Amino acid sequence: xxxxxxxxxxxxxxxxxxxxxxxxxxxxIWSFFLSVTDWNLIAPTFNIIxxxxxxxxxxxxxxxxxxxVTYKFMLIFVPIVTVLAIAVAVLVHGLPRFKSLFLIGxxxxxxxxxxxxxxxxxxLLSYTSPLNVFLRKIGLDIDWLGTPLSALFIVGLxxxxxxxxxxxxxxxSGLASIDKEVYEAAAIDGVTExxxxxxxxxxxxxxxxxxxxILAFGVTFGIFTEVYQLTGGGPNNATNTWQMEIFxxxxxxxxxxxxxxxxxxxSVATFISIFIIRKLLEIWGKRNGWV
Numbered sequence: 695x696x697x698x699x700x701x702x703x704x705x706x707x708x709x710x711x712x713x714x715x716x717x718x719x720x721x722x723i724w725s726f727f728l729s730v731t732d733w734n735l736i737a738p739t740f741n742i743i744x745x746x747x748x749x750x751x752x753x754x755x756x757x758x759x760x761x762x763v764t765y766k767f768m769l770i771f772v773p774i775v776t777v778l779a780i781a782v783a784v785l786v787h788g789l790p791r792f793k794s795l796f797l798i799g800x801x802x803x804x805x806x807x808x809x810x811x812x813x814x815x816x817x818l819l820s821y822t823s824p825l826n827v828f829l830r831k832i833g834l835d836i837d838w839l840g841t842p843l844s845a846l847f848i849v850g851l852x853x854x855x856x857x858x859x860x861x862x863x864x865x866x867s868g869l870a871s872i873d874k875e876v877y878e879a880a881a882i883d884g885v886t887e888x889x890x891x892x893x894x895x896x897x898x899x900x901x902x903x904x905x906x907x908i909l910a911f912g913v914t915f916g917i918f919t920e921v922y923q924l925t926g927g928g929p930n931n932a933t934n935t936w937q938m939e940i941f942x943x944x945x946x947x948x949x950x951x952x953x954x955x956x957x958x959x960x961s962v963a964t965f966i967s968i969f970i971i972r973k974l975l976e977i978w979g980k981r982n983g984w985v
Contacts, residue, residue: 868902
């Protein structure tokens with residue numbers, strides 16, 4: 695019976711395993727191979743050049759820019775989306791009815807196309823848009839996407855708008871799992887609303903908050919669509935993310951080998967960063983009795 699169940703388990707998981715082998719491990723192995731070549735994406739032949747691509751990438755100013763831009767987006771996106779998601783979750787959780795309806799409403803931006811939302815924002819912030827025409831009439835001439843700081847914030851706000859509902863859905867389930875007796879006991883002890891939130895709700899929300907924070911940090915390492923549509927990595931590489939740098943090197947400069955090396959460096963930076971973030975979050979969880 696155990697052997698039969700084992701075979702059935704492999705049978706039901708085989709579609710995902712086959713998918714992973716074809717669309718994950720296959721490209722990964724191919725990327726490792728390309729990273730040590732000088733293939734230009736067009737020529738039928740290429741040369742093995744060893745680790746030259748990696749050495750060039752480590753010295754490249756644009757790669758350095760992509761590295762730091764990721765953390766700039768992290769400092770903007772993660773706090774904003776976390777605060778908004780917690781606020782939405784608390785508000786929806788406190789509703790007496792129609793919670794699911796409101797959660798679906800907040801969740802809809804997550805399902806929207808990044809291309810469409812970026813084009814809409816680009817139109818709203820264009821020089822001839824009604825918003826900018828009005829601002830110029832009152833003496834404000836703002837180049838929203840032409841200034842490094844404002845461009846970073848706009849992309850970060852678009853991402854926060856998109857992911858807030860998704861993270862709020864996770865946090866709402868976490869709030870629902872908190873025992874009401876804990877709040878009742880706190881009320882008897884005279885705990886204020888602010889103390890209840892900081893001393894009870896947030897610590898007990900740790901499992902859901904841990905998940906949303908890891909997801910949010912992960913998003914910052916894969917930003918591409920919004921940057922590609924709005925700024926193209928500019929101005930002056932201010933929004934040039936890892937994905938944007940890989941795209942430029944592979945499909946604009948036709949340096950597939952070099953782009954593969956950049957992609958592998960990006961994956962290493964992502965892995966190390968997420969590992970450190972996880973450890974820091976686990977330290978916080980340990981202080982609250984979770985780990």
